[in-house]
Amino acid sequence: MKEFEPTIIAFVCNWCTYTAADLAGTSRLTYPKNVRLIRVMCTGMVDSQYVIKAFLEGADGVLISGCHPGDCHYINGNYKARRKIKLLKEILPQMGFEKERLRLTWIGASDGIEFAQVMKELTHQIKELGPSQTKQKMVI
Numbered sequence: 389m390k391e392f393e394p395t396i397i398a399f400v401c402n403w404c405t406y407t408a409a410d411l412a413g414t415s416r417l418t419y420p421k422n423v424r425l426i427r428v429m430c431t432g433m434v435d436s437q438y439v440i441k442a443f444l445e446g447a448d449g450v451l452i453s454g455c456h457p458g459d460c461h462y463i464n465g466n467y468k469a470r471r472k473i474k475l476l477k478e479i480l481p482q483m484g485f486e487k488e489r490l491r492l493t494w495i496g497a498s499d500g501i502e503f504a505q506v507m508k509e510l511t512h513q514i515k516e517l518g519p520s521q522t523k524q525k526m527v528i
């Protein structure tokens with residue numbers, strides 16, 4: 389039987405985590421190919437609907453990652469993201485998605501190694517959870 393390969397959507401801040409992903413790439417660090425990056429200007433602009441839509445369209449996991457607290461280029465966008473994630477973690481189980489499928493991290497621009505490590509950990513964690521309920525219902 390074919391091993392489950394999760395689809396993970398990562399909304400990453402242009403100024404920090406996207407730059408860290410770029411650094412991981414130029415440093416030739418490897419990380420699982422399961423993660424699809426969506427570059428946003430700030431984690432504060434990631435609407436809760438984006439996360440829910442990702443899950444409803446088959447994502448097994450969603451990551452939001454941006455600048456460390458105090459480093460947001462738009463002053464407090466990452467604090468707004470943190471509040472949204474807290475609420476989403478309460479809503480998602482009511483929709484049938486384990487809250488562990490959603491993660492928020494802070495990865496600075498110079499943290500290419502940390503970026504690769506987080507991608508590995510997250511992919512491993514989502515593999516352990518198995519396919520999301522949406523994916524289980526999809527006929528592929």
Ligand code: FES
Binds near residue numbers: 403429431463466
């Ligand atoms: S600019 Fe990076 S989280 Fe706001």
